[in-house]
Amino acid sequence: MNDYDPTAPKQLLNRYQEIWHQRLAIGLSLDHRFQFVDAAIVLCKGCGKSLRHQWTEYRRQETPESLVNQCLRLTQEEGDLTLSKLRQVQTDLSEVLAVAASRVIALSGKAKSRLLTIGIQEPGIWIREFDGNRAFQAMIDPEYVAAKSGLTVIDAFPARDVAYGGNGDPVDLVALWLLFADRDPKIAVQPRIVLWMGKSCRLAYLPASDGLDDEFPQVQYREIEFSDSLARWLAGDGVEIEPSEWFHENAPGLSASVPKGSQGDARDVDSADSQSPIDASADPPVQFWELARVVRRQIEKWSDGAGQAHQTVRQYSDVAYSEKSPRIYLFAPRPTEDLLKQLVLLDSPDNRWEFADVRQQFDCGSLAATVPAVLGLMSMDQMPSSLPGLTGTFAPRMLGRITPGAPANWRQVVINMADFQPPAMKLRDVI
Numbered sequence: 001m002n003d004y005d006p007t008a009p010k011q012l013l014n015r016y017q018e019i020w021h022q023r024l025a026i027g028l029s030l031d032h033r034f035q036f037v038d039a040a041i042v043l044c045k046g047c048g049k050s051l052r053h054q055w056t057e058y059r060r061q062e063t064p065e066s067l068v069n070q071c072l073r074l075t076q077e078e079g080d081l082t083l084s085k086l087r088q089v090q091t092d093l094s095e096v097l098a099v100a101a102s103r104v105i106a107l108s109g110k111a112k113s114r115l116l117t118i119g120i121q122e123p124g125i126w127i128r129e130f131d132g133n134r135a136f137q138a139m140i141d142p143e144y145v146a147a148k149s150g151l152t153v154i155d156a157f158p159a160r161d162v163a164y165g166g167n168g169d170p171v172d173l174v175a176l177w178l179l180f181a182d183r184d185p186k187i188a189v190q191p192r193i194v195l196w197m198g199k200s201c202r203l204a205y206l207p208a209s210d211g212l213d214d215e216f217p218q219v220q221y222r223e224i225e226f227s228d229s230l231a232r233w234l235a236g237d238g239v240e241i242e243p244s245e246w247f248h249e250n251a252p253g254l255s256a257s258v259p260k261g262s263q264g265d266a267r268d269v270d271s272a273d274s275q276s277p278i279d280a281s282a283d284p285p286v287q288f289w290e291l292a293r294v295v296r297r298q299i300e301k302w303s304d305g306a307g308q309a310h311q312t313v314r315q316y317s318d319v320a321y322s323e324k325s326p327r328i329y330l331f332a333p334r335p336t337e338d339l340l341k342q343l344v345l346l347d348s349p350d351n352r353w354e355f356a357d358v359r360q361q362f363d364c365g366s367l368a369a370t371v372p373a374v375l376g377l378m379s380m381d382q383m384p385s386s387l388p389g390l391t392g393t394f395a396p397r398m399l400g401r402i403t404p405g406a407p408a409n410w411r412q413v414v415i416n417m418a419d420f421q422p423p424a425m426k427l428r429d430v431i
Helices: 009-019 065-075 083-108 142-149 157-163 173-180 228-235 244-257 266-270 284-315 334-344 364-380 407-419
Strands: 022-030 036-045 052-062 115-121 125-128 134-137 152-155 192-197 200-206 220-225 327-331 401-403
Touching: 022 083, 022 364, 036 083, 036 364, 052 083, 052 173, 052 364, 065 083, 083 115, 083 142, 115 142, 115 364, 115 407, 134 157, 142 152, 142 401, 152 364, 152 407, 173 192, 173 200, 173 364, 192 284, 192 334, 192 364, 200 284, 220 284, 228 284, 284 334, 327 334, 364 407
Parallel strands: 022 115, 115 152, 192 327
Antiparallel strands: 022 036, 036 052, 125 134, 152 401, 192 200, 200 220
16 A cells, blocks of 8 residues: 655655755857857756756867867758768767866866766757758767767657657747746746847747746747848957947938837847848848847737736736836847847936846857756756747647766656656647
8 A cells, every 4th residue: 555645744844955056067058159168057946937047167169160060060961961971070079078078177176976967958950851850960979979078868858749749940039038037926927028139030938937828938930041141240240330329320320320120129039030130142240230120129019918818817917017128138149149139228218127247157159058957957857858839749748858977867866757756647738
């Protein structure tokens, strides 16, 4: 006879202690141009939807130029991709990632025995199959990284999403929600917006949650693609970014020079087909000005929606909520960050938007490395990171391919996974 009662006070106390224990994981993020690897040791507290980020120790590892060129050539040879070419690049790239992991461990001073997993995000190779569907081919060999590091590797998040019927992208939005959303257990009312400048401009709307809701967060997302000229201009490849004073003085002239059709009614924001509403033929400063206008309109739309939801909550509650506009988390290289922030606020005299100061905790590189570490911990907790409204899957799905490390580490990972019991999924999600 089984006398185990999960509602008994002792069992509840044990579960509470298990939920709030701390875990260390490594995150590795390979740049979309294969030029460097962002590596970080991440400390998190809690499990599942109670997961909370504590701190990140970050380092960057450069990729040899010859290997960068091989990777770029390989991604352009979709029709001529051979197994021998892929295996050679996989081995060399995996060696770079294994070295990056070992260096960040050595520089952090943390005992290797305390580390659980290595989460990896990489651009991979997207292949068009005979039936027209896209498939994701990883360019990292997880067996090699696991053997060299001795740690369990969790990777191939897009491939698992594609296998579930999704698009394979974006797979990191729930991780961003865990990192930045307002999850105050007493009262959570302030939505957050993440604005992340990388190979494109990514915007994510993260609703607040006090942790009592059993539904997954209704995260909203938009991606704005860059033209090659704007990407080079933002990267500073021979083009100097003008100072912010120049933008302030010339903003009216830039606004007048924006081509018709991008001046900004709600059509650009609402159209699902308009992934890049920026005129690629315009000069880079004008494209940057257009980008700021599109970003501002998207933030305004989400802010108005949050205000309406806020009023609804106040109508049906006796609690005196304070009016809170979304807090914006902006991640971009330093010159771009300052200019984009000023342009977004240019037509907002009421200053109703608040930009969070994230420089002490994150920058573009450390955030890119922290996200795969969180994704790996989510896989351990059997927490879905793929949501139907974002990637196209039919139900929330757990992502990631788990490759065991050394026996001692794998035993630790298995015990950690067994200690946390995820909430039961609804029948319609399981089916």
